[in-house]
Amino acid sequence: MKRLSYLILSAILATTFFTTQSCNKDDDKTEKKEVEVIPLENDEEKSPDQDEGPSDQFSEITAANEVTHSDLDFAYGADPGWITAMEKQSKKFYNTDGNEADCFEILSGIGINAARFRVWVNPSNETGIWGLCNAEDVIKKAIRAQNAGMKIMIDFHYSDTWADPSNQKKPAAWDNAATVSDLADSAAAFTKFVLENLKAKNVDVNWVQIGNETRTGMMTTSSTGGSTTVNGNMGENYKTIHNKCAAAARAIFPNTKIVIHFQDGQKSLYSSFTSIVKDLDMDILGFSLYPEYTNNGSYWVADVNGISESQYSKCAKVMNSFANSYKKETMICEIGTTNIEKETAGATLKTAFDYIKTNVSSCKGIFYWEPECYNSFNNYGMGGFTTSGKPADALVTTYKH
Numbered sequence: 352m353k354r355l356s357y358l359i360l361s362a363i364l365a366t367t368f369f370t371t372q373s374c375n376k377d378d379d380k381t382e383k384k385e386v387e388v389i390p391l392e393n394d395e396e397k398s399p400d401q402d403e404g405p406s407d408q409f410s411e412i413t414a415a416n417e418v419t420h421s422d423l424d425f426a427y428g429a430d431p432g433w434i435t436a437m438e439k440q441s442k443k444f445y446n447t448d449g450n451e452a453d454c455f456e457i458l459s460g461i462g463i464n465a466a467r468f469r470v471w472v473n474p475s476n477e478t479g480i481w482g483l484c485n486a487e488d489v490i491k492k493a494i495r496a497q498n499a500g501m502k503i504m505i506d507f508h509y510s511d512t513w514a515d516p517s518n519q520k521k522p523a524a525w526d527n528a529a530t531v532s533d534l535a536d537s538a539a540a541f542t543k544f545v546l547e548n549l550k551a552k553n554v555d556v557n558w559v560q561i562g563n564e565t566r567t568g569m570m571t572t573s574s575t576g577g578s579t580t581v582n583g584n585m586g587e588n589y590k591t592i593h594n595k596c597a598a599a600a601r602a603i604f605p606n607t608k609i610v611i612h613f614q615d616g617q618k619s620l621y622s623s624f625t626s627i628v629k630d631l632d633m634d635i636l637g638f639s640l641y642p643e644y645t646n647n648g649s650y651w652v653a654d655v656n657g658i659s660e661s662q663y664s665k666c667a668k669v670m671n672s673f674a675n676s677y678k679k680e681t682m683i684c685e686i687g688t689t690n691i692e693k694e695t696a697g698a699t700l701k702t703a704f705d706y707i708k709t710n711v712s713s714c715k716g717i718f719y720w721e722p723e724c725y726n727s728f729n730n731y732g733m734g735g736f737t738t739s740g741k742p743a744d745a746l747v748t749t750y751k752h
Contacts, residue, residue: 405551426716428465466496472522504558616666637684657699674713687733697745
């Protein structure tokens with residue numbers, strides 16, 4: 352998604368406009384907005400840069416129902432990472448009949464068969480929206496999603512906060528890494544830590560995403576945003592970090608598929624990536640696909656009419672070109688639209704979804720980013736539920752299969 356480097360994830364409503372959010376467009380193009388911070392009970396900071404097998408800190412979590420590993424022909428996916436944050440605010444969710452129900456069951460009921468969860472190393476209450484999206488929160492959500500019949504993708508941001516094009520900060524615990532190899536070792540150890548604990552709870556992980564919106568690299572700055580020579584800039588540094596993390600993931604889940612995720616799916620690939628792609632241990636290149644953004648003089652705003660034909664047709668060309676050149680699969684890791692309850696925007700969601708699915712044979716799934724959001728939760732204006740807390744007709748129609 353077009354992303355907002357947090358203090359928001361914004362889609363700021365300005366008359367009829369929504370500002371850049373926390374998932375897809377460059378963060379330097381958005382205005383930041385304060386959000387109320389509600390501390391977690393017993394919120395102890397943990398820095399799991401460790402390699403000691405499953406942790407007893409999760410011993411109280413009931414394991415998921417066991418499943419036999421299988422791949423999907425196509426992932427009708429969602430990224431519902433804010434579910435627990437919304438539940439902490441006592442938000443309610445309703446199925447298409449208007450009855451209150453568990454949100455994962457609602458999503459599964461409308462055809463969503465896969466869930467993607469971002470994980471941060473040690474999020475603060477502020478950036479993590481009340482300390483969530485850490486390993487413990489992700490494990491609990493993945494268990495609920497799997498029990499609702501969904502396949503699981505884990506999206507490693509390798510940061511304490513949002514990782515996006517203009518915000519690729521190292522976790523504070525890794526700031527003192529002396530070399531790129533050391534930084535890669537920390538990232539691989541964290542990958543192993545999270546995945547081992549998911550596996551210990553019977554969660555089967557179909558996809559592991561190494562980094563988030565990383566066209567220019569990952570962990571390119573210090574945790575405070577300062578310059579650093581020990582970074583994951585796209586090129587050899589990125590390759591070192593990515594491959595160590597991919598190896599750690601495959602050691603835990605040999606059948607998992609390794610995903611790389613780039614923002615701005617409509618833009619051609621950078622030469623810094625294409626020069627190393629053949630050396631990367633990867634299976635899928637995923638993209639973000641959102642409405643176009645324009646600068647109104649003060650900040651960037653999303654097209655209120657949804658995803659344009661220009662946007663999704665260009666994205667399809669990039670996906671096909673990559674798949675043909677490198678014989679890899681592709682995916683839309685994030686999709687979203689403005690004003691989903693309006694006929695124009697809702698129709699463009701289905702049109703874009705169907706166009707990609709029909710015209711990109713390598714595409715193995717499309718994930719809606721935070722579909723459960725409604726009433727501009729956390730100032731995000733591209734949720735897929737109506738103001739009454741139930742799935743919008745356009746979302747239901749798009750994901751029906």
